Amino acid sequence: MASSVEGPQIPISVDFSGGLEMLFSNQRRHSLSIAANDKDGNPSTIAFLIDHLCKNLMKDPRSELFVLDGHIRPGILVLINDADWELEGEEEYELKAGDNVLFVSTLHGG
Amino acid sequence: MEAPGATEGLGEGGAGGGGEAGADFGACRDEEFERYSRQMIVPGVGREGQLRLIYSRILIIGAGGLGCPAAQYVAGAGVGTIGIVDGDVVEMSNLHRQVGHATSRLGMKKVDSLISHLRDINPLPAYVPYTFPVTPENAADIISGYDLVMDCTDNPTTRYLISDVCVLLCKPLVSAASVQKSGQLIVLNCPPTPQGRVDGKYAPCYRCCFKKPPPPSSMVSCGEAGIMGPVVGLMGVAQAGEAIKILISSLHLPQPSPPPSFPPLADQNLIQPTLLIYTYDLSSAIGPYSFRPLKMSPRKKTCFACGENSPSTLTLEGIKSGTPNYEQFCALPVPKHTLPSEERISARVFHDMREKGEIGRHVLIDTREKEHFSFGSIEGAVNVPFGRLLMRAAEVKRDGGDESGMLPGVVDGDAPIFVVCRRGLDSQEAVEKLKELGVDKGGRRRIMDIAGGMNAWKEEVDPSFPFV
Numbered sequence: 001m002a003s004s005v006e007g008p009q010i011p012i013s014v015d016f017s018g019g020l021e022m023l024f025s026n027q028r029r030h031s032l033s034i035a036a037n038d039k040d041g042n043p044s045t046i047a048f049l050i051d052h053l054c055k056n057l058m059k060d061p062r063s064e065l066f067v068l069d070g071h072i073r074p075g076i077l078v079l080i081n082d083a084d085w086e087l088e089g090e091e092e093y094e095l096k097a098g099d100n101v102l103f104v105s106t107l108h109g110g
Numbered sequence: 111m112e113a114p115g116a117t118e119g120l121g122e123g124g125a126g127g128g129g130e131a132g133a134d135f136g137a138c139r140d141e142e143f144e145r146y147s148r149q150m151i152v153p154g155v156g157r158e159g160q161l162r163l164i165y166s167r168i169l170i171i172g173a174g175g176l177g178c179p180a181a182q183y184v185a186g187a188g189v190g191t192i193g194i195v196d197g198d199v200v201e202m203s204n205l206h207r208q209v210g211h212a213t214s215r216l217g218m219k220k221v222d223s224l225i226s227h228l229r230d231i232n233p234l235p236a237y238v239p240y241t242f243p244v245t246p247e248n249a250a251d252i253i254s255g256y257d258l259v260m261d262c263t264d265n266p267t268t269r270y271l272i273s274d275v276c277v278l279l280c281k282p283l284v285s286a287a288s289v290q291k292s293g294q295l296i297v298l299n300c301p302p303t304p305q306g307r308v309d310g311k312y313a314p315c316y317r318c319c320f321k322k323p324p325p326p327s328s329m330v331s332c333g334e335a336g337i338m339g340p341v342v343g344l345m346g347v348a349q350a351g352e353a354i355k356i357l358i359s360s361l362h363l364p365q366p367s368p369p370p371s372f373p374p375l376a377d378q379n380l381i382q383p384t385l386l387i388y389t390y391d392l393s394s395a396i397g398p399y400s401f402r403p404l405k406m407s408p409r410k411k412t413c414f415a416c417g418e419n420s421p422s423t424l425t426l427e428g429i430k431s432g433t434p435n436y437e438q439f440c441a442l443p444v445p446k447h448t449l450p451s452e453e454r455i456s457a458r459v460f461h462d463m464r465e466k467g468e469i470g471r472h473v474l475i476d477t478r479e480k481e482h483f484s485f486g487s488i489e490g491a492v493n494v495p496f497g498r499l500l501m502r503a504a505e506v507k508r509d510g511g512d513e514s515g516m517l518p519g520v521v522d523g524d525a526p527i528f529v530v531c532r533r534g535l536d537s538q539e540a541v542e543k544l545k546e547l548g549v550d551k552g553g554r555r556r557i558m559d560i561a562g563g564m565n566a567w568k569e570e571v572d573p574s575f576p577f578v
Contacts, residue, residue: 017389017402018292019335022497028389060497061504068325075324077385083405084319087382102404104387106320109289109337110176110264 009033010044010097014053018105020076023060030057034095046078047091049101066103077104142234146188159358160188166357167191169253171244171272172262173220174198175337176286178210179346180260180353185228187354191236192228193256196220197243207339244268246436249275250426258362260349261285261316266323267440271429273298273316277305277416278426282362285316286349288342290335293388295348296406299416300356300380302364303409306421311381312409315416319385319406323440336481341390348386381408449538454561458570460528471525475499475517477536478564485576488530488567492517496536503543517549526556534563 014030021028038048050072054063065073071091072078078085079102080093095101142164143150150160168189170177173196185192198220200211210224221239228237240252244263253259253275261272261283269285276283282300286293296319303312356362361380385404411418414434424434455463463469476483476491483493494502494517502517527544531537537559544550550557560566568575 017387018294019290028391059501061500062497064325073325074322075320077320077404079404082402084407086407086410087405102402104294104404106324107287107289107292107294108264108266108269108323109335110172110174110262110287110342 008036010036010095012049012095012097012099012101014049014057015100015102016104017102018107020066020103020105023058023062023066024053025059032057043094045091045095046080046085046093046101049095050091072103075106077106078102079104142188145232145234149187155358162360163188163354163357164190166258166362167193167256168258168260168353168357169193169195169256170260170262171195171268172264173208173210173224174204174262174264175207175288175339175342176262176346176349177260178208178224179343180262180286180350181210181224181228182231183347183350184260184353185232185235185237187350188232189235189354189357191238191256193238193240193252194221194224195240195242195244195252196224197241207337207342209339209343244272246271246429246432250279250430253281254279256281258353258356259283260353262346262349265440267436269316270323270439271436274415274424274429274434275426276302277315277420278424278429280304280364282356283316284349284352284356286345288345289337291338291341291390291392293341293345293390295345295352295386295388297352297356297380297383300383301361303416304364305416305424306418308409308411308418312416313381313383314407314409315413317415318408318410318413318417326441338390338392341388344388382406449541449559453541453557454538454559455528456561456570457530457563457566460560461567461571469526473517473525473527475527475529475540476564477529477531477540482532482564482578485578487564491530496531496540499540500543503547506547517544524551524555526558528558528560530560530567531563533565534559534561537563 011031011033014032016024016028024030034049034052035044038044050067054067058066066076067073078090080088081100082102085093146160149155150157166189168184168191170181170184170192173181173194177194177196181192181194196219200208200216200218200220200223202216204211205213208220210227211220212223212227215223215226219241221241225237225239228235242248244252249271253272259272259276259281261269263269263272273283273285276299280302282302283298285298286295288294298313298319299315300313383406385406387402387404389400389402391400409416413420415424428434460469474488474491476487476493477496477499478493479495480493487493527549529537529540529544531540541557541559544557549555562569564575564577568577
């Protein structure tokens with residue numbers, strides 16, 4: 001899926017797990033191209049990606065199950081290349097070609 | 111009870127009945143050798159590792175889908191003292207996954223049922239039953255008697271409580287969770303480090319990894335979403351594996367202070383522990399990402415429970431007296447929607463009016479998932495799962511179109527529409543959505559919610575209805 005922003009694109013993969021895939025056509029892995037830079041010319045970050053996913057990839061209208069107040073909702077872990085995003089700068093992390101971003105919903109059942 | 115000759119033997123192990131005198135010791139020792147020999151000869155276990163297990167105490171909180179398989183292996187391995195906490199009784203719908211219970215023990219306290227099963231596997235350990243739920247008042251008293259805690263519970267409120275107490279009492283926590291087709295596993299607070307220490311890299315607690323619970327509206331339980339037995343079973347077995355490993359390696363003991371500047375490799379993996387996620391795919395024979403290890407962050411300086419200022423925010427006394435308020439933190443679900451009474455009809459009234467022909471031609475929409483619908487439905491109901499209905503509504507809103515795009519196949523002029531769901535929340539939202547899109551034709555067409563959903567239908571109309 002191409003981003004609406006003109007200019008160079010970077011290929012990344014985005015995964016959903018723990019039930020979040022339900023919001024994204026029940027598909028656990030999505031390969032996408034996103035703009036290398038945002039509209040101000042800054043490198044695209046995770047925050048940019050989250051916005052992009054809400055606008056372009058999410059088919060289910062229940063966006064509050066993914067984003068609350070402009071940020072990823074509590075109870076969802078974000079992993080950049082399989083490491084907790086807190087190790088990588090969270091929303092500020094600048095995406096690189098080939099990155100994998102995983103969104104996992106925390107489970108509580110047993 | 112003194113263990114004569116404990117230096118030569120395995121120890122009085124299990125200490126089982128407690129009343130057995132030294133005279134039985136020899137026999138017990140032989141049995142232990144025989145019983146545990148296959149794991150003792152595994153490199154890294156040996157006699158010393160087995161002795162550590164025998165002298166260890168594990169607390170398993172939750173005797174359900176995780177706790178049953180976990181307890182089987184913990185008991186089989188010969189952990190000397192095994193405490194089990196759970197206030198529930200065995201129900202029929204538990205048995206497909208809670209393998210420590212049995213049809214012959216329906217209605218029995220889960221803790222008693224599981225212990226009877228474990229004694230059959232291995233009579234040597236001392237089993238300690240706690241046939242009530244863990245609470246802020248009793249958590250510290252129970253946990254303080256053990257070396258390691260396994261969180262096999264099913265709700266966030268208890269998960270945060272258990273982790274907090276484990277931090278304060280310096281106990282490692284092996285935590286797992288599972289719903290529907292997914293599972294998660296992580297070892298926390300191991301090796302345990304006193305609360306508030308942030309002068310180096312230390313293992314995180316549950317709150318470091320999962321700072322805030324998800325909003326109640328997004329949480330689903332096994333009772334609602336369902337659960338595959340092997341998925342939760344796998345997580346429970348993996349928990350037992352981690353617990354046994356920690357005890358054999360003595361990683362449950364608090365580390366010396368100050369910490370060595372280069373912790374051993376094994377410890378590094380615990381300081382930035384792996385969150386293992388498991389996804390089971392019913393629609394593909396071999397899922398490409400079934401198991402996935404994720405690297406988590408170490409202890410957080412800002413953590414409420416274990417961080418720099420945590421001694422001022424979290425104490426055992428505080429927890430006992432109600433601070434923090436776990437129920438509030440994990441706010442229990444509150445009904446989101448309440449339609450005005452003229453847009454709602456009780457299951458009983460709907461049924462009676464329909465029987466008498468007072469409703470006439472109408473459309474009945476059932477918004478439950480198709481698996482729930484497949485168990486049974488009200489005669490004439492059309493299944494439009496809630497998620498699909500919302501998605502259609504969004505499409506119609508975006509691309510235009512009329513109600514035929516909204517509810518294909520169930521359009522019937524101005525005939526009133528009734529909406530029913532499982533418990534009566536989704537159906538109210540569905541009614542609002544339909545009106546928002548003009549399906550009510552400016553009020554000409556009635557759209558009503560059947561209050562309380564199929565749950566109410568079962569209670570008020572048809573007690574034999576197979577409600578899940």
